[in-house]
Amino acid sequence: MFNKEILSSKEIKFYKNNGYLVKKELISKKIIKKINQKVKNLLNDKNKSKYFEFLKYNNKKYCVRLKNPHEVDQLFSNILKDKKIIHILQILLKGSVRFHHSKLNFKPPAQKGAIIDWHQDWAFYPHTNDDLITVGIYLEDCFEINGPLKVIPRSHKSKIYNHHESNFFVGKINVKKEKINILKAKNLIGPAGSVTFHHVRTLHASSLNMAEHSRPLLLFGYSSVDAWPITYDKGSSVDPNINLKSYDRLILKGKPLIQPRLEKVPIRIPLPRKSDSIYQLQNKKK
Numbered sequence: 001m002f003n004k005e006i007l008s009s010k011e012i013k014f015y016k017n018n019g020y021l022v023k024k025e026l027i028s029k030k031i032i033k034k035i036n037q038k039v040k041n042l043l044n045d046k047n048k049s050k051y052f053e054f055l056k057y058n059n060k061k062y063c064v065r066l067k068n069p070h071e072v073d074q075l076f077s078n079i080l081k082d083k084k085i086i087h088i089l090q091i092l093l094k095g096s097v098r099f100h101h102s103k104l105n106f107k108p109p110a111q112k113g114a115i116i117d118w119h120q121d122w123a124f125y126p127h128t129n130d131d132l133i134t135v136g137i138y139l140e141d142c143f144e145i146n147g148p149l150k151v152i153p154r155s156h157k158s159k160i161y162n163h164h165e166s167n168f169f170v171g172k173i174n175v176k177k178e179k180i181n182i183l184k185a186k187n188l189i190g191p192a193g194s195v196t197f198h199h200v201r202t203l204h205a206s207s208l209n210m211a212e213h214s215r216p217l218l219l220f221g222y223s224s225v226d227a228w229p230i231t232y233d234k235g236s237s238v239d240p241n242i243n244l245k246s247y248d249r250l251i252l253k254g255k256p257l258i259q260p261r262l263e264k265v266p267i268r269i270p271l272p273r274k275s276d277s278i279y280q281l282q283n284k285k286k
């Protein structure tokens with residue numbers, strides 16, 4: 001299918017052991033350039049408040065996220081189906097792939113409120129098994145200074161941590177209470193077009209962006225077709241309880257089914273919650 005092996009057995013082993021993987025410059029510069037131009041155009045659109053999420057830091061409004069980009073422009077729905085990404089996912093997700101959600105996070109520079117606290121995506125949307133992966137595409141070079149994604153290797157093999165505070169789901173972990181050694185964290189860095197893959201239970205976060213410009217990270221979530229949402233899953237682009245046909249149309253590899261694979265996975269219910277946005281949940285300054 002591809003001229004050279006897209007994923008080596010060493011990389012597969014690395015992902016299985018560590019719960020993450022980075023493929024440097026997997027997406028061509030030409031595509032990245034097109035996406036960046038599209039984002040620029042959308043930011044100049046007079047209806048931009050329809051697409052973007054803004055937060056106020058120190059009395060200044062910053063654009064933190066493009067919501068559901070795959071619903072905003074075809075370019076995004078094409079890139080989420082990128083052949084190389086789907087091929088890798090098919091290997092890592094045991095054969096089948098269903099699209100789950102999309103977002104484009106900007107992380108404005110020098111704003112503490114734009115730090116994303118430690119969390120597991122699994123806490124937001126538990127499924128009947130944990131074959132779910134989040135894919136990140138860096139739209140610009142992203143190194144330590146830019147506030148890259150960072151992960152705790154092997155954490156996908158540990159428990160589901162407590163993401164509640166005062167009886168509300170807050171989408172973040174108290175690392176001190178949970179005795180998490182964040183010194184073990186690895187930064188997922190790379191030039192524009194690099195793609196990160198992290199397991200749904202991998203503990204991750206991202207720090208302050210110390211550069212002078214925003215750090216655009218396009219994120220796509222995927223699941224194995226036989227992983228079924230257990231509870232409230234507002235992150236997903238479609239709710240199977242409401243529209244099964246549309247849910248099945250999210251399948252990129254594999255066939256629809258109504259007999260999910262039930263694995264012995266640790267879960268906590270992400271309720272009650274005051275918001276569906278990670279920024280609001282983690283109480284980033286407005």
Ligand SMILES: O=C(O)CCC(=O)C(=O)O
Binds near residue numbers: 205
């Ligand atoms: O934008 C980031 O740095 C990380 C975002 C993230 O982990 C999330 O939205 O779940």
